[in-house]
Amino acid sequence: MWTIDYQGEPDSEPEAPDAGAALVFPREILDAHGARVLNPATAPLGSGSVVPDSTVYHADMVLVPTQVLADRSVREWFTAALGELGLEPHLPEDTGNDPGAEPLQWRAVVLRVTRGVAEVDAWAVVQHLRTRLPVDSPVRGLDEISRRILEFGGRIGLNHLLVGSAVIGGEPVTDGHGLPGDTPGRAGFGYATRCPVQVVWPKPVPDPAFTGRAPVVALIDSGSAKHDWFDWRDEPWQGHQFLVSSKAQQKIVNGTPVNAARPQQVPAIDGHEDRPVSGRPLLGLVNAQAGHATFEAGLIHQLAPEARILNLRAMFADGLVSEHALHLALEYVLELVEANQRDPDTGLFVDVVSLSCGYFNENRDDRVYTQSVERLVDEIRSKGVMVVAAAGNYAATKAFYPSGLAGIPDQEKRPFERAPIFGVGAKNPNGSIAIFSNGGAAIKYYAPGAMLISTFPPGIRGSAEPELELRGTRNGRPWIRESYDPDDFRSGFALWSGTSFAAPIVAGQVLAHLIRDHGAQLADVSADAALTRGTAIVKKLQQ
Structure with a gap:
């Protein structure tokens, strides 16, 4: 358990x-x-x-x-x-x-x-x-x-x-939570690298008895990818469960200035799809963060199959996020929520925002110069939207923003003015805190974040090959016998580790509590009603 x-x-x-x-x-x-x-x-x-x-x-x-x-x-x-x-x-x-x-x-x-x-x-x-x-x-x-x-x-x-990734002692903890880019990575401290696995459980099915408003989580992360579990749909969203937004992606494009003096070396975030798979086509190595959002979405879907998932792409294929792109994505969420609270026929109420990226601020004590993300997150929370943020994988106690916002005392003194923000660290399968997980005053919640299994884009196949392979025919049919292929993800599932995945587990559990304990009240998307639900969920998680 x-x-x-x-x-x-x-x-x-x-x-x-x-x-x-x-x-x-x-x-x-x-x-x-x-x-x-x-x-x-x-x-x-x-x-x-x-x-x-x-x-x-x-x-x-x-x-x-x-x-x-x-x-x-x-x-x-x-x-x-x-x-x-x-x-x-x-x-x-x-x-x-x-x-x-x-x-x-x-x-x-x-x-x-x-x-x-x-x-x-x-x-x-x-x-x-x-x-x-x-x-x-x-x-x-x-x-x-x-x-x-x-x-x-x-x-x-x-x-x-x-970063949606981190290093300990200069070496990757896990492939995909190691060096940004397409570094192949190697296991660290006993953790396996990102690798394909096979699962035998069926796709989660929503409870037909639940007929209320399906709660919504916004994943601001890498892009979406085709998978049997997810049928991603652009606006209009009526009747759909897995959502992307061309409007949000265009907002990020319009808010990103181009420096003509510096050649473009990183593919722009110009759509909702998770691409490119490889940043170095002559090597064929799979990008370190490829499939990041798909993995997170699968964790949430396993915990709350009734919930709707809005995937907003703000992460480059190499696992980095420009702060201004995070701002623009959060602004878009705020616009959706405010529109829906004014008129239920417009916008979309987002119950939870899940963030699996962060940075260390250069000013440890200077609040004047650290307000940009804080003010926007606080404004979203004032509308009743809960925020879940990953602690980071540096094995550090220094605040890692935006999860570091959960440790600001001023916010804790006004718990009923804003929905909760959860700073989330990672646990090992045996329940101990994962050695790579950040800690500190802001990280009060720890969820499974090591050696997890979830969905992964089945179309991704890297250049690594099995060490042994035999091919032939048997009874007129192709026959293949080979050793394990470490980057052939045709199974559609992977094993991965990181606080990036502990955060969506908390988000999924929050959504499950909303569905199970507050289903009849979810139709009320006013800030007061949402704040009341958030306060109840905090008490539930702290039991």
Whole structure:
């Protein structure tokens, strides 16, 4: 029997920086994304800044509040400050909501060289911008323009790269939860690599006695793939269970600026399908995160076969997620929920958002510069939407965002104003905490996350071959006898490990509780009703 364990007290490990939190990224992956690993020892600092922690970010982009782009005075300050560095901003097609609108939105802005020779480094740019902020004086105060520059310009930050994978000691824990990209990976600490398996149980069948509104989970992850269990349908969604959205994917495209100075090395997220399978066709290696969302969807479907699954693709094929793409996907979920709460015939109420990616923030204690994801997640939760986030696989106690939001004390003081957020670590089959799982104050729930079996795209076949193979004919029929093929997934199922999969197990169990214990009330999608259900589920999981 498996359980979800609740740990009310933080882990006993020290909260000092972990050696296990060291970031290890292949050079080719960083180059493909125009990214850098921030090195605390060499990072340039502005006046009054503290030495940062390490993080991974797009070197040629910054995240900018939409008020900076829409407010002429603030935009002129931003453009002038960039000009001092020989740079100019290049905006995406979608520049977000109107100034003054809620919630506060951020957009990715590309940094382009306009004169001379300039180093394009978003960290250095952010440091420079902060030195150009107006200084508030208790005697004279600030005029209105300076106040807006300080408020919104001070929130310009890095466009982080989130990972759906992690390393321990520089080596992969599991294939697909190891190095980003298409690294073949090898077992670590006794865990098998991602591999095909055969199952004998049937496809889960919804309970015909359940006639209420089917609860919805949004998987913001890799793309969808064909599978016998899932019949993915685009909008309109009426009557369908497994959902994708061309509108959401177009929103991500429109909100992603293109840097003409840097050749495109990573296939754009221009649709809902999980592709490409291999990032290096001359080798034929299967991408480390291929099938990631399909595996998660299968776990949820096993636990709550009545639930509807909305798959929003924000993850590149190599397992990385640009922070701005996560913002755009979350904005889309918020738009669906708000529309449905205004008019039941429009939009879609999403009961749970499941997130299996994250990043380490460079500012351990500075809340001013870590609000972009937090504000959006909080706004979604205020509508009654529960959020489940994976702890990360670095064996670290440092907060891994967005799961780190579950450890912010201010949110715990207002449990009835927002739906719960669950930070989820992984357990081994024997019930112990998996050695690779992150911990810390934010991770209070632990669910099975090691050596799991779930759905996987059956069309994926990599270049690895069986060690032994015999072919012939017998009674006029083809005959094949071979050893195990480690990347032939025609069975449609795989074994995999990671906190990425512990999170959807919690999401699936939350959905199961909604169906079993609150089925008659699910038709009420008001924020108050959803918050009440969320509070009841927290009590259930903490028993």
